[in-house]
Every structure is written in C-alpha cells, then in structure tokens.
Amino acid sequence: MLERSGAHAKALADFENDRELAEAMVKAEPDNIDAGTLLQIANAHIAIEKFRLGRKDADVQPLNNAVAIGERLYAANPAEHFYRNLLTGGYSYQGEIFFLTGQSGPALERYTKGIQMAESIAASDSDDLESRLQIAKLHDTIGVVRAHSREWDLARREFDSSEAGLRELLQSRPEDAEVLYASSLVKQHWTLLNSCTRTKTCRSTSWPLASPII
C-alpha cells in the first residue's frame, strides 16, 4: 500500500518485516508454496524499493530470482491467474529498474513482456478489470521511456493507447479512484512531452510513473 502512496522508505521497512515473517514460515514449512511465494514477493518489493530510494545496496538479483520462480510456478499451473498477475508486476519492476539505471532498451523489453502477460489475462477473463488497468498504466509508462529516448511519435502513440484504455474503464467504473489517478498521470505526461519536445530533451524532467501494483 505504502508504495502506491509514495512512502517508499516506510514501504521498504514494511517489506523487510514481511520478509522476516515469510522466512520464518518457509523455515517452518519448507514445502508450503504459499509461504515460498510470499517470500519471493517480499524480495521483489525490497529490490524495487531500494532502487527507487537510490540505495547503495540495491540489487536486482533477488527480483530476478523471484521472477524466475514465478515463471516456474506459472508454467506448472498456467490456469492460475494469480501467477500471471504477479509476473505482470515482476516484469514491470524489472523494466523500472532498467529505466532508473538509464537502460531504455531492456526497460522497454521488460515492460512489453509485462503488457503481454496482462493481455493474456484480459484475453482469457473478460470480466477482469485489473489487467485492463495494468495494460493502460504500462502503455503510459512505455510512453515515458519512449519520451526519454526522444522517440516523440512512439511516446504519443503509447499515451494515446493508455488514454483509450482508461476511457473505456471509466465508462464502466466512473468513480474508480485508481483509474482517475492514472488518467491524471497521462495528462501530466502529455504536458511534459509537449514541453520537452520544444527543448528536444526529456532527460532532465522528472516523470512520475504509475505503480504497476493495483
């Protein structure tokens, strides 16, 4: 919860407590898949929060391990949407770390993988709105990465896709606070894009990103 409200230091402290609890559960029941999953989720969150906070001890490896384990769980049980939802978030976190460390190409590859996973959920579950919201947010985030790479037209296309998805969501859930928030972010990104195309660079601008966690 705290990461979505921007309280990253506090979120990190909470996830570290989560990890301690999960480690104790795994120790008590090594074969408990839920406990193991909880531990990997805590590791993934700790990794991303450390990067967001610019911590010197930030390390992508625990996140990569968590994603690899998530992929194995998903492969073993592809009908369970929970793993697909987790992987959408995991790929997005990997993308964010590449983006934060200035690697646009790998960031785009990971974000695209996140969208594909969310699209697979949306395609097989017509009533699920979480995946549709994630897709819209990820289009917006990819637009930001494109803007940083000075690919203005591609950035515009992504912001357009994001807005279209959010508009559709608002038709069925007009008061959804997260959808309204994501819409306001896209508007903000349009303004930033229009301003930085004039100066021909977007790198010095700070672009808030929507959390892939919903």
Next chain:
Amino acid sequence: MVSYVRVLEVAGRTGDASRGAEKAFAICERLSRDHQLDASTQAVLAGAHLGVAIVLGGSGSSSTVRKIPQAIQNDQAALSLLGAIHETQNPLVQSLNVKVRFFLAFHLNKARRFRESEQLFDEVIAAANPHPFQNPFLKDYSNRVASC
C-alpha cells in the same frame, strides 16, 4: 459455496466468481430474514459480506471486477454485524473481526484512501502482533494477500 467462488476467482472466471459471491450472500441474507439472528448466524452473515467484498474488491494480486465502493460497503456491513455480537470472546468472531478490518484496509487502499487504510492496517498489525507466529490469521493473510 465460498470455496467454489474462490476457485472460480483463482481460475480466472472473475465474472462467475462475482455472481457466485452475490448469490451466496443473498442466501445468507434470506436466512437471516427468516430466522432470528443468534450470534453464530450473525457471524456467518458477516463472513458472507466479507466473501462478497473479497470477490468484488480483490485480495492481493487477484483478478477482480473492481467494484471497490461496493467491496468497502460489504466490509463495513460485516464490521457492523460483528460489532453487534456481544460474545466478544468467541474465537470465530475475533478471527472474523481481524480479517474484515484487514480487507477493509486493503479495499480502502485500492480506493486510494491511503490515510484511513494505513491507520486500519496499523491497528490490525498491532492487534495481531503479540504472538505473530501463533496467530492463524497471519497465516491466512500470507496465503490470500501475499502481494498487497
């Protein structure tokens, strides 16, 4: 019924899960209208409200129909029912009370009502903290809400 709805949700049949939860809730409500509510029936009805809330508003990284305001209403209705039960030492009532407050906090967070959500989460954690590894709720919490 609740277990069946949960399986539907996990298997990605979000719409069926949502309709199933609402049906289960309607049955509970009819029963409560037809019979005088004793404490255990009230607790069961509160549990049904919670089940509907979880399906409509989600738990952790689950797929949902994002009916968040309705989820919050059901959480609050469950809390209200539990609050009217005088048997406060009943383990089922105690356990449900913690669960309902936890999911209310989770759904408030989804509605971006962060301050209320954080306050409630802090209360739930404080209530569960004296014996964290003996508390069955924490185990259930980890299973259901792993990624919130």
